[in-house]
Amino acid sequence: MGSLVGISGSCVSCRVPSEVCYLPIRNGNWAFRDRSSSRKFQLVDLKLGSGSKFLRQQRIEGPNGRRIFAAIQTTDALKEPLAELKSGQFHEFHELPSGMKLEVIVQTAGRDSRKKTFPLLFVHGSSHAAWCWTYHWMPFFSARGYDCYAVSLLGQGASDVPQAAVAGSLDSHAKDIAHLIRSKFTAPPVIIAHSFGGLVMQWFLSNTGRNSTSEESDGICPRPAGVVLACSSPPSGNGPMVTRFMKRDLIASIKITLGFAAKMVGSSRSICRDCFFSADIPESELKEYQELVKRSSRLPILDVRALNKSLPVPPPPEGIPPVLVLHAENDYLVDAEGSQETAEWTLSDIVKWAEVCLPFCAPPKWVGMLMIVVLSVAG
Numbered sequence: 001m002g003s004l005v006g007i008s009g010s011c012v013s014c015r016v017p018s019e020v021c022y023l024p025i026r027n028g029n030w031a032f033r034d035r036s037s038s039r040k041f042q043l044v045d046l047k048l049g050s051g052s053k054f055l056r057q058q059r060i061e062g063p064n065g066r067r068i069f070a071a072i073q074t075t076d077a078l079k080e081p082l083a084e085l086k087s088g089q090f091h092e093f094h095e096l097p098s099g100m101k102l103e104v105i106v107q108t109a110g111r112d113s114r115k116k117t118f119p120l121l122f123v124h125g126s127s128h129a130a131w132c133w134t135y136h137w138m139p140f141f142s143a144r145g146y147d148c149y150a151v152s153l154l155g156q157g158a159s160d161v162p163q164a165a166v167a168g169s170l171d172s173h174a175k176d177i178a179h180l181i182r183s184k185f186t187a188p189p190v191i192i193a194h195s196f197g198g199l200v201m202q203w204f205l206s207n208t209g210r211n212s213t214s215e216e217s218d219g220i221c222p223r224p225a226g227v228v229l230a231c232s233s234p235p236s237g238n239g240p241m242v243t244r245f246m247k248r249d250l251i252a253s254i255k256i257t258l259g260f261a262a263k264m265v266g267s268s269r270s271i272c273r274d275c276f277f278s279a280d281i282p283e284s285e286l287k288e289y290q291e292l293v294k295r296s297s298r299l300p301i302l303d304v305r306a307l308n309k310s311l312p313v314p315p316p317p318e319g320i321p322p323v324l325v326l327h328a329e330n331d332y333l334v335d336a337e338g339s340q341e342t343a344e345w346t347l348s349d350i351v352k353w354a355e356v357c358l359p360f361c362a363p364p365k366w367v368g369m370l371m372i373v374v375l376s377v378a379g
Helices: 137-142 170-184 194-207 239-248 250-260 267-276 283-296 304-309 338-345 367-377
Strands: 005-009 029-034 040-043 055-061 065-074 089-095 100-105 119-124 150-151 190-195 227-232 323-328 350-353
Touching: 065 283, 089 170, 100 170, 119 137, 119 170, 119 194, 137 150, 170 194, 194 227, 194 338, 227 267, 227 367, 239 250, 239 338, 250 267, 267 283, 283 323, 283 350, 338 350
Parallel strands: 119 150, 119 190, 190 227, 227 323, 323 350
Antiparallel strands: 005 065, 029 040, 055 065, 089 100, 100 150
16 A cells, blocks of 8 residues: 655645645545644545555545645555566566565576676666666676676665655665675676666675675675676765866756756656757657656655765775776766766776766677676676
8 A cells, every 4th residue: 555645735745744634544545634623534536555656646535625636655566667578577576674675677698698607786876767777788788698687776666665755875775785685696796887876886885795695794785796887976976066067067957957856857858868868869769768767766766965964985895896987978967077086986997988878778889798808807
């Protein structure tokens, strides 16, 4: 069952609990109590159940025929992935100690390929979910012998939605991934992370133990075989980059702010194209991807204000696994200075190319092959 998180005489935020109404469930139906009068009213026809989709606003009949708006948030994982899976891919869930479930999309090594000794785990960034890796990256590496797993962080994709204003923190997301690795993998994976997912993985690395999947100590993440950070947010976060963007290109800075703070990447085709894609992307593909982006994040992935207090990410311990930093020179969100900061933090080199670097865009073949060479050393 979902949770009703706000109700009033006008549209309400789906993330801020109402200040005027108390919203318990009564006999399977939604009810609310008007604090000013202590009266109870039943709300009907919400028809929420296990696996029901997220509704930001729903118009319902209130007391005395008054039309009111409810913001509804489901906590159960959706039963189906947001995007249609490709050949050889399947969908499952991983249960965390809290009882919440993470969506995991799997594509095992191709039958005609020589299976590699370590699997790949893909971690998405903001406004994305596990589906974004299914178009190109998972098929590319599966065909070359890698078992591939893509996870949706809590509150994203078809994963469960916490009863909170945001999906989690760097620490909680890192611990969720650590639990997934300990439970799911028999060999340490190479983790490939994008954007904010890369920042989560930096936190993961800074809390990595020397052992692999057997490490059970609280707060210690299992050591992966290697890590790829693709256009990752740097250890200091996005704040310094935003300042640089404002000095270089005020219009671009405004678009980025509108795209993410106002969530216009899901409503404005031009902002979505600028933030995520090359200018020449076919309109049909842009429309398909934008619809998925719009539906991917059921809660903000992180609390930006709280995040800034925990940054920069503490330096990683000595002896961390090999790290490869990928930077796209035409990336709209992560600049060269940001990628350089990430490389210096990980003591690794940067691989650069001209096009954008997004999970649902095909990487240049030479980049993919270079990743295989580098990660083979890691394995």
